[in-house]
Amino acid sequence: MRTPFRLLLALLFLSSTLMQGQSDADYQSFWVHEDHVKPAMVNKYENVNKKLVSELKAHNIQDEQWITTQTDDYRYLYVGQIDNMASLDRPVFASLAEKMGSDKMGSLFSEMNDYYDKHFDYVIHxxxxxxxxxxxxxxxxxxxxxxxxxxxxxxxxxxxxxxxxxxxxxxxxxxxxxxxxxxxxxxxxxxxxxxxxxxxxxxxxxxxxxxxxxxxxxxxxxxxxxxxxxxxxxxxxxxxxxxxxxxxxxxxxx
Structure with missing residues (x-):
């Protein structure tokens, strides 16, 4: 998720929260990143993701966290809790890029682009x-x-x-x-x-x-x-x- 999207998301999500009168006691919000993977590319896609997780663990990156669901129709859902609006307004994987090198990290994501037809981000409550x-x-x-x-x-x-x-x-x-x-x-x-x-x-x-x-x-x-x-x-x-x-x-x- 790119920073401009994060900024827009933060503004619209905050507006929605104020209009609906939601309270922390009744709701918990999450961001979701959803990849629609090509069936023939599932193994390669997962191998790249495992490399990414391995790098995160190796450097013990503190500002990333999510759970993952794989659906039977080849969707992969990455779900992370949103604790406050500042958590949306930040460059994703910046700490990892600093630790492992932006070129090395970029190559992982570039390779992943070949393995899915579409991907997008949204919020659920x-x-x-x-x-x-x-x-x-x-x-x-x-x-x-x-x-x-x-x-x-x-x-x-x-x-x-x-x-x-x-x-x-x-x-x-x-x-x-x-x-x-x-x-x-x-x-x-x-x-x-x-x-x-x-x-x-x-x-x-x-x-x-x-x-x-x-x-x-x-x-x-x-x-x-x-x-x-x-x-x-x-x-x-x-x-x-x-x-x-x-x-x-x-x-x-x-």
Whole structure:
């Protein structure tokens, strides 16, 4: 992500935050860098990314940190927490370039350009009020690397109604003591459409399906009118399966 984009993102994101009256208690924001990798180039793409992570670890770069998800449709999502606006307004990988040399680092990114068709950046907001994780919100629960993502698309006119519907669904999960937890994100600046993203973690695909079946039985007939109501405020839905990739993530040593 280039610095001019960061500056624009900071200004627009700040404006959006002020208009919506968001508070740190209810929301946590994240930047997302998304690469759409050519299927035949996956191995080469990952090798370059592993070299990048190796360099970051070797120099213990302190000002970079992200988690990584690989989806079944060859998308790679790099997600990093935004703690304040200053975290957006900075040259990315500047510390790494200083340590390893800008030419060497530049060659890594130049090589990577050959391996994907498109890439872009955007912001998402974790909505803590809509999220259901009784044991505490955690993006990377231990031993649960499988992911199911539900992109629930909506329109500006229906965004608020859909949010109220999510509150009703969360209450049903709470009342029933559901064992299936989930996180809800709202799309932010740079996202191509308005959506709510529901992220569910599980050990693997089989565990996910077993949990889903048990949960449908637990929620019973009370769930149907809520999901019928949801369909009224949706403009579409996309279901994506993914896997957390700790080998392509980076977190500095303290």
């Amino acid at each position: 974790l909505d803590k009020k809509l999220t259901y994780m009784p044991e505490g919100i955690n993006q990377t629960p231990e031993g649960q690397d499988f992911r199911k993502f539900y992109y629930v698309y909506t329109t500006p006119a229906n965004r608020g109604k859909l949010a109220e519907n999510f509150k009703k669904i969360k209450k049903l999960y709470q009342d029933k003591g559901s064992k299936v937890s989930y996180r809800v994100y709202r799309s932010g600046f740079g996202a191509p459409e308005d959506y709510f993203l529901v992220a569910i973690a599980a050990k693997d695909a089989l565990s996910y399906e077993q949990q889903a079946v048990a949960n449908r039985s637990l929620l019973g007939e009370e769930a149907k009118p809520l999901f019928d109501e949801m369909s009224q405020y949706m403009s579409g839905m996309e279901v994506v399966t993914g896997t957390m990739r700790s080998d392509l993530a980076y977190s500095p040593k303290q």
